[in-house]
Amino acid sequence: MNAPNPPLRVLIVDDEAPARRRLRDVLTDCASELPVNIVGEADNGLDALDQVQRQPVDAVLLDIRMPGMDGLECAAHLNRLATPPAIIFSTAYDAYACQAFDLSAVDYLLKPVRADRLVRALSRAHRINSGALDQLREAYPRARTHLSVSEKGRIVLIPVADILYLKAELKYVTVRTALREFLLEESLTRLEEEFAGVFLRIHRNCLAAKNRIREMGKLPGEEDGHFLRLDGLDERLTVSRRQYSSLRETLKNL
Numbered sequence: 001m002n003a004p005n006p007p008l009r010v011l012i013v014d015d016e017a018p019a020r021r022r023l024r025d026v027l028t029d030c031a032s033e034l035p036v037n038i039v040g041e042a043d044n045g046l047d048a049l050d051q052v053q054r055q056p057v058d059a060v061l062l063d064i065r066m067p068g069m070d071g072l073e074c075a076a077h078l079n080r081l082a083t084p085p086a087i088i089f090s091t092a093y094d095a096y097a098c099q100a101f102d103l104s105a106v107d108y109l110l111k112p113v114r115a116d117r118l119v120r121a122l123s124r125a126h127r128i129n130s131g132a133l134d135q136l137r138e139a140y141p142r143a144r145t146h147l148s149v150s151e152k153g154r155i156v157l158i159p160v161a162d163i164l165y166l167k168a169e170l171k172y173v174t175v176r177t178a179l180r181e182f183l184l185e186e187s188l189t190r191l192e193e194e195f196a197g198v199f200l201r202i203h204r205n206c207l208a209a210k211n212r213i214r215e216m217g218k219l220p221g222e223e224d225g226h227f228l229r230l231d232g233l234d235e236r237l238t239v240s241r242r243q244y245s246s247l248r249e250t251l252k253n254l
Contacts, residue, residue, distance in 0.1 A: 007035040008122060009056055013048040013074070014041075014063040014090065023061055023090070023113060030119050045069030046157070049077055052085060053154055059086040059125045061109070069145050076133050077148045080155050086125035106132050143194050147175060149182050158182055160198065164212050164230045165237060166191055168205040178232035202228055202247060203240045216251060 010027065014020045020041050027036050039055055042048040046069055048060065060078065064071040075087045089108040106128055107121045146157040158175055167174045168188040175182040192199065192207055199207035212230040216239065219225030226239040239247060 005035070007037040008125075009037050009039045009058040010122070011039055011048060011051055011057045011060045011085070012041045013043075013045070013060060013066075013071070015043045015066040016063075017043070019063065019090070019111065023118075026113055026115050026118050029115050034119050034122055036122070045071065045074030045077075048074055049155060049157070052078060052081070057085045059088060059122060061088050061090055064089055064091045064140070070142060072133065072136055072140060072142070073144045073146070075128060076130070076137075076144075077146070077155055077157065079128060079130060079133065080148055080150045082150075082153055084127050087128045088121045088125055106136065143198070147182075147184060147186075149175075149184055156182070160195065163199075164209050164233050166199060166207045176233070200247060200250060202243050203238055204242075206237060208237060210250075213251065216248070 012020050012023050014023070020043070024038060024041075027038060030036065039057055040051050042051055044066055048062070051057070052060065060075075062071040062075060066074075071089055075089075078084050078087065087106075089106065090111060090113060091108055092111045107125065109117055109121055144160065146159055147163070148158065149156050158177065162177045164176045164178065166184075166188060167176070171185065173184045173186055173188055173191065175184050188205065188207065192201060195207075198210060200210050200213075202208045208228055208230060212232070213228055214231050215229040217227055217229075219227055219236075219238075224241050224244075226244050227236040228239055229236060
């Protein structure tokens with residue numbers, strides 16, 4: 001005789017308390033069909049990430065529209081874990097808007113959530129691949145509030161507001177804050193597109209935070225050489241000839 005499967009450990013994430021209560025009640029009603037252990041609740045993406053890293057979680061019921069870090073961004077950070085949980089999105093979008101989820105083979109629940117639909121989703125819950133998340137982000141574009149890297153098995157979040165510059169070096173992008181550097185495996189071009197208006201291209205391999213620029217000057221001994229200095233950093237960043245004119249015009253209008 002086979003031993004019964006252990007209860008599925010589920011984290012509920014929604015910024016609205018009534019929606020969290022609804023999911024908890026529906027999960028309780030489904031207990032006879034699918035044993036579930038609700039390991040916690042979170043009302044924002046940051047808290048959800050923290051809880052998943054502090055305890056074992058098999059599946060996350062994740063709202064999409066939340067202030068600050070939305071559900072798509074939270075899922076992308078969770079996917080960096082060595083053993084990420086399964087993600088099931090919950091959304092108030094209509095069926096037409098949810099075509100993007102169907103095309104990406106990502107499971108989702110339309111609010112208000114029905115018991116039979118929730119059981120079906122949890123029964124086949126699986127890890128989301130990064131390609132599917134990229135497709136969803138294209139369908140629902142919104143710049144991330146944080147970048148993330150994996151260090152010693154944990155996710156380290158880097159607030160975009162703290163980033164001074166992004167510099168492409170070989171297959172990595174160096175992310176520089178006032179305190180330290182991080183290595184990110186992302187495309188500098190994609191980052192420039194996502195954060196247009198936040199970072200300015202100053203060189204083919206470097207983006208600088210627009211609101212952190214404190215000085216642009218001429219490099220000594222170089223007729224056409226220029227540099228930037230950023231708040232909180234003594235390092236001189238080289239400005240390419242190609243970017244200098246447009247950068248100077250942008251800075252005039254700040």
